[in-house]
Amino acid sequence: MTDILVLGAGYTGVAAAIRVAVRTRRTGGRVRLVNASSRFTERLRLHQTAAGQRLADYPLDEVVAGTGIEFVQGRVAGLDVERREARLEDGRVLGYDKLIYALGTVTDTSVPGVAEHAHVYDDYAGTVRFAEHLDTLESGTVVVAGGGLTGVESAAEIAEARPHLRVVLLTRGRPGSMMGERARAYLDAALRRLGVEVRTGVDITKVLPDGVELAGGELVHSDATLWTTGTRGLPAAAESGLTVDARGRIVVDFALRSVSHPDVYAVGDAAAVSQRFGVLHGTCQGGIPTGLHAADSLAATLRGKTPRGFRFGYIHQPISLGRNDAVIQFTRPDDSPRRGYLKGRAAVTYKEVVSSSPMPTFKLLKRGLAPVWALALSAGPA
Template sequence: MKDHTVRKHRIIVLGAGYTGAIAAGRLARRLRREDVALTLVDAEADFVERVRMHQLAVGQELRPRPFAEMFAGTGVALRLARVTAVDVDRRTVTVAPAEDGPAEELGYDTLVYALGSGWNTHGVPGTTEHAHDIAGRPGALRLRERLAGLGAGAPVVVVGGGLTGVEAATEIAEARPDLGVALVARGELGDWLSPKGRRHLRKVTDELGITVHEHTAVSDVAAGHVTTADGTSLPAAVTVWTAGFAVHPIARATTLETSDTGQIVVDATLRSLSHPDVYAIGDAALAMGPGDKPLRMSCASGVPTAWQAADTIAARLTGGKVPEASVRYVNQCISLGRSEGLIQYVTADDRAVDAALTGRLAALYKELVCKGAAWGVAHPTLGLPSRRRPVVRGTTGAAAPAATPAPGPAS
C-alpha cells in the first residue's frame, strides 16, 4: 500500500552563536512544528557572548544563558555536539558528541551554516604555541587564568590594533593597572576612525598607561617576548593575539563554492550559489553589503544575515514572498574598559563620518547594545508577528521540497 504520509522538512542549523541561535529561533517562529524538524547543533550547552570575551578574560563573571531554557517549548531540538564534516552532495552532517561517544550522521533538507570564525594566526611562527586568543570562551578562560597568575609589572602584549585588540588592551589595562600593557598595531592607532574618534582613543590609551607600537608587524611569538618585523624584541609574559579572524575550515573541505577566505559564496538572500539547499550566515558567509563591499566579520553584520536567511527559508518553504532586505551599517560600538567607550558613526558601507560619541555615555551605549544582542538571542522566538504561520508545501510520501524558490530577488 502506498505511503501517503508527509515527512517533516528537516532543517539543521550548525552553530549557536549570535547568528545561529537567532536564525533557529526565528525559523521556529515562522514555521509550524507539524511541518518542520528543526535541529540546532553546538558544542556548548549555553550561549557564549563573544563580544564580552575580553571581560571574561580579566575575571568578570558573565550571566549564564542555557540553551535548554532559551529554546524550551519552541520545537527547536538541541544537539550538543561538534560538527566534524558536512557532505552537501549527500545532504548530511557528521557530528561527534561533546562527550565521548560515536560520531553520527544527520540528514537535512535545508542547512543553515553558522559555524562562524576563530582567531587567525596568519601563519606567524610561535603564535599557536605561545599566544592567547579571545575568539571564544575556552581561549578567554585560559587567558583569564594566565593573567590572574601575573605579578605586578609583568608585560602583556596585545597584537592587533582593530576593534578586538583595542577592547582587549583597554580592558586589561583598566582591570590590572599594575601590569605593563602594550598594543601593537600594523597601522596608525584607530586609523579607521574619524579624527575625533582617534583623538579619544589615544587619550584613553594614554590615561590607562598603554604603550602603543604603531606601524609595527609581529614576525615571531616566543614564550617571553614577541619579535617585530624590524627585529625589535618586545618583552611579553603574556601575548594576546587579536590580529583578525579566520572562518571555520569545514566549508572549504566541502564542494560548496567558497572564497579565498574560506567563506561560503552566497546571493542576496544568503543562499549558497553552488548548493541552493544551503544558507550561510554571519562570519561564514561572503555576503555583499552597500557599495558592493563584503560585509565585515562582526555581530553587527551577522544578526541581520540571520534574520534575512530565516525569513527567506520560511518564505520559500511556504510559498510566500521572499523578503528584500540589505545590511547597512550605522555605527561601530567600542568599549574602552568599563567606564569609557567610543561610538563611531559610519556610512552605510562602514566608513567613518565626523560624528562620534565618547566617554561614559558611549560606554553605557555599548553596554546597552551588548545587552540587547544577548536579549535577542535569549528570546529567539519573540518580537515577530503572531499571525498564523503558513503550512510548508510538501509532497506525499517524501520530504518537502528543499527550499524551492518562490518569486524574489535575483541572485
Template sequence: MTKIVILGAGYAGMAAAIQLAGRKVPVTLVNASDRFAERLRLPMAATGQEVADLRIPSLLAGTGARFEQGWVTSVDLGRRTVSLEDREINFDILVYALGAVPDTSSVPGAEEHGYTLDDRDLLPSRLAAAANVVVGGAGLTGIESAAEIASRYPSATVTLVGRSAPGATMSPGARDHLQRALASLGVRTVEGTIEKVLPAGVRVNGDFLPADVFLWAGGTKVSPLAAGTETDERGRIVTDAALRSVSHPFVWAVGDAAAIRQQYGIMHGTCQGGMPTGVHAALSIVRTLRGKQPKKFRFGYYHTPVSLGRGDGVVQFTHGDDSPRRFYLTGRLAARYKETVTASPWPTYRRMKRIPASGVFWPHGKRS
C-alpha cells in the same frame, strides 16, 4: 516534513534558530559546546570579570527548537548529512553558521606561545601574574582587550601592536579620544608587524618586546567544512542576494561564515551584521517553504561602539558602508551606549518570535 539543520550557535545561528522555531518550523541547532559565547563580552571574561553563564538549552527552552551538542567532523552535501563524532544527522536544508575563530597560524609561534579570547578560563590567572602583556591586533577586539587588561591589572605593562594606529578608521575626534583614553590607562601602542611570538616575548619590526602573556586579537579564519560549496579566497561561502549558496541553493550561509556582497562590497564579520543575516535567512526559508521567492538581503552599518574599560568608550556613527560620520559619542555616555548594545542580543532573541514575516527593520532603517 522538511528537515532544517543549523550548524553553529553564535549570534547568527541562534537568531536563525529562534526565528524559525517562532514560526513553528522544526529546526535542529548543532553546536560543539552547550555554552552560548557572548563574543562581545569576551574581553571582560578574559580579565576575570563576572559575565552571564548562558547555556544554549536554556536559551532555547520553550521555543520548540531542538539542540544537538557535538563536534561537526564533516558535511556531505551529496547525501545531505552532517557527521558528528558519534552520529549522523540528515537534513533537507542546511543553515551554515559556523563563524570564524582566531587565526593563530598566521603568526609564527602564536599557536605555541600565545592565547586568544577563547582561552577565557585560563587567561585571568595568567594575566594577574603578568608583568608584561602584549596584545596583537589593533582592531576593535584588540583595543577593547588591551583596555580591559590595563584597567583590571594596572601594575602590568600593556602593549597594543597593530599594522595601523588604534581607531584609524574613525573620524579625527573619535580617534583622538580613543588614543588618549588608551594612553591614560597606560596602554602603549606600537605600529608594526608581529614577526614571531617567542616564549618570553614577541618580535616586532626587528625589535623584541617582552611578554609574559601574548594575546592574539588579530585576524580570524573560518572552518574548512564549507569545502564543496563555492567559497571565496578566505573560505567563506559565496551567497546569492538571498543568502543562499550560489553552488548549493539548499545551503544558506550567515554571519562570519558567509561572503555576502552588498553595494559597498563584502560584509565584514560583526554581531551587528551577523544577527540580521540569521533572521533574514530564517524568514527566507519560511517563504520558500510556503512556495514564495526569498527576498534580497540588504544591510547597512550604523555604528562602531568601542569599550575603553568599564567607564569610558567611543561610539563612532557610520554611513551604511561603515565609513565614519561626523557624529560620535565619548566618555561615560558612550560606555552606557555600548553596554546597552552589548546587553541586547538575549532580549532580542526573546522578542524574535514577534518579528513580522513581511520583513525586519534594522536600526539603519533598511528592510530585509
C-alpha cells in the same frame, strides 16, 4: 516534515534557529541546533572575561526553551553537502533538508608561533584560560597584537582591571584607524590614561613562548600574548566543496544561500555577503540581521515564494575603553565615519544598550517579532 539543521549557536545561529522555528511551525519544520558548548557565549564580551570579570551564564537548552528546537551538543567535524549530512566529532551523523551554517570564524594563526604560544578569543574556555594565566602574573608584560576593535577593547580592559601589568598594543596601523579623527584622538587619549603602550607600524613575524619577533629582528618580551589580528572561516566549509572566498567564508546570493549549494544558507561571520559598497566584514551589527534574513528566506522558499534580497547598512563603531569609558563613531551605511561621535559616560550608556544581553532579542523572536534595531540595520542600501 522538513529537517532544518542550524550549525553554531552564537548570536547569529540562535537568532536564525528561533526565527526559522517560528516561521516554519505551521509548515512542518523540524529544527535542530548544534553547538560544541552547552552554554551561550556572549562573544562581544570576551574581553571582559579576559580581564577577570564573571558574566551571566545562559544554558542553551534554556535559551531555546518553548520554541520546539532540539538542542544537540557536539562539535562539527565535517560536512557532506552532496548527501546533506553533518558529521560530529563523536561520530554522530545528522542529516538535513536545509542547513543554516552559523559556525562563525576562528583566529587566523598563519603567523608562525601563534597557534602554539598566543591566546585567542575563539571560544569561552580558551578566554578563561587566558584570564587564569593573567591571574598568575604578579608583574610582567601583556602584548596585545592587533589595533582593531577587539584589540583596543582588550588592551584597555586588561590595563584597567590589572594595573600591575604592563600592556603593550602592537599594530600595523593606528588603533581605531576606521574611525574619524576626533574619535581616534579620544581613543588615543584614553589608552594613554590607562597606561597602554601603543606601538604602530610594526609587523609581527613570529610569536615565541616569551615574546614576539618583529620584522627586522627586534624581540618584544611578553609574559602573555593575545592575538586579535584577523580571522578565517572554519576549514569544514571549503573541505565540503562549498564555494568560499579567500578568507574561507561561504559565498552567498541575495537570499544568503550558498551560490554552489542552495540548500545551504550561511550567516554572520561565516558568510561572504556582498552589498553595493562591498563585502560585509565580521561585526555584531551584521550577524543577527543575516540570521533573521536567512531564516525568512528559507521559510519563504518552503512556502513556494521567492525570497527578498538582503540589504544592510552599518550605523556605528562602538569601542569600550574599560568599564567607565567608551567612544562611539557613527558611520554611513558603508561603514565610513560620519562627523558625529559619542564619548565618555554617554558612550558607555549607549554601548551597554546596544551590546546588552541578547536574551530580550531572543524573547522577541520567540513571539514572532523582530527587534527594531535589526530591522533598521537591514534597511541599508542593496
